[in-house]
Amino acid sequence: MNVSSAVVRAHGLVKQHGRGQGRVRAVDDVDLEVPEGQMLAVMGPSGCGKSTLLHLLGGLERPSDGEVWLAGQRIDTLGERALARLRRRSVGFVFQAFHLVEELSAAENVELPALLAGRSPREARRRAHSLLERVGLDARARHLPSQLSGGQRQRVAIARALVNDPLVVMADEPTGNLDTAATLDALRIFEDLRAAGQTLVIVTHDERVAATADRLVSMRDGMFVDDTRLAGTGTGWLGGLIGPED
């Protein structure tokens, strides 16, 4: 794989918690390349290190060892301010608990990262409006998060993650707090993003979410134990479920 085509790249990535006997390697020597436009799902039991991995890839935490590259730029060696600026502009985060600002309306929540990235208020408003429309919430733009359902809040959070045209969207258990219908709404949005060529890394324990991805990595005890390509493997088996004769 051409290095320049990888939006996210990690090499020899290690994250260690604690010292001496109590030392735990949450992420243990991981190599990863996510090419542009790929939707990657990371699955594994709780405590396998998948959330820590996402935090390392998105520059929310720093590795104990190894390298993290974002679109050809090494980020684990950046200073705090440069890293914060890069995160704001290049990475869109979606969390299980939504992490919306409760005092701000849906539209204001979406506008905020655009303003922080230095866009004009007018441009931020324009972007927020079009993104809320894209996730089907233009009618709720003035609602506070407390006036929205869980599924709607997560859609606002997804719109917020997209407001600065990020290189990559990183989602940590995005459907963990959602019921089936809201999960399907979120999956439809991720599917639209994938079709539009957005690079996505999604950490999940939900098989449905994982199955939407192009590629699935399984993690156990901080390590990758399986790396499967799911895209383009259609077998037409659904049509075969109804037998030719009864």
Next chain:
Amino acid sequence: MQDAVLAMLAKEPSHGYDLRTRLRQSLGPLGESMNPGQIYVTLARLEKAGLVVCERADGLPERPERKVYALTPAGQQRVAAWLTEVGWPKPDLAEFHLKLVAAAAARLADPMQLVAAQRRELLRRLREAQHAALAEPAGSAAALLLEGVVLRLQADLRWLDACERAWSKVDDESEGA
């Protein structure tokens, strides 16, 4: 399929093409590989069995799709019996389970690798079913059927997780012994 075709005729007498269209609508992507001629074969069998009767054939005799079929009293009875029958389509887990047991006992293969391969295959199928479900308009009959396919695959995947936990424990114990 015979029972389903009979039950569809309970609404009103109908011809093969119409029945096929109704079947395709209810099944969505699951009905895609149905042989177009299958419905006529099924109707011919049902007629032979005395469960349906050809009411009239408007059009030419060599065009079977124009034959209108109706239920006979025997056909109506069979529909009633089918509706009250309670069944459960058996999931075939035993074969894979025995494969793991045999592979481990004879050291033919690593059960963990068999589980991983099986999981990959199920995830590909889940992906296909999931994409088909997302493509259906919400609330359609076909979407509901696909939801069932997705839920069964999820259940199978969770069982594979249980297999992985159990067989990895067996591995640890035999290494420790």
